[in-house]
Amino acid sequence: MSDCEVLHHCPIWSSFHSHVKAVWINNYCKGPRRERCARLQLMRAGQPVAVDLLPNGTRMPARNGSENSAVG
Numbered sequence: 067m068s069d070c071e072v073l074h075h076c077p078i079w080s081s082f083h084s085h086v087k088a089v090w091i092n093n094y095c096k097g098p099r100r101e102r103c104a105r106l107q108l109m110r111a112g113q114p115v116a117v118d119l120l121p122n123g124t125r126m127p128a129r130n131g132s133e134n135s136a137v138g
């Protein structure tokens with residue numbers, strides 16, 4: 067499976083510092099959930115995409131360690 071076409075400039079990952087970043091990327095950007103990515107769907111629809119919108123449609127928590135929550 068090829069990587070998401072915007073993986074190398076998707077803004078969510080430059081501000082995401084948790085160790086689970088790789089899990090998100092492997093599940094969505096490089097994996098089977100990519101077509102379900104909320105960011106990608108909005109982008110393709112020409113809609114604005116919040117910088118902190120996670121692929122599962124939730125928002126990235128503030129940097130307090132809670133971004134270690136499960137990837138879904």
Ligand code: SF4
Binds near residue numbers: 070072073104106121
């Ligand atoms: S978060 Fe979504 S839009 Fe961004 S690179 Fe991953 S799959 Fe593509």
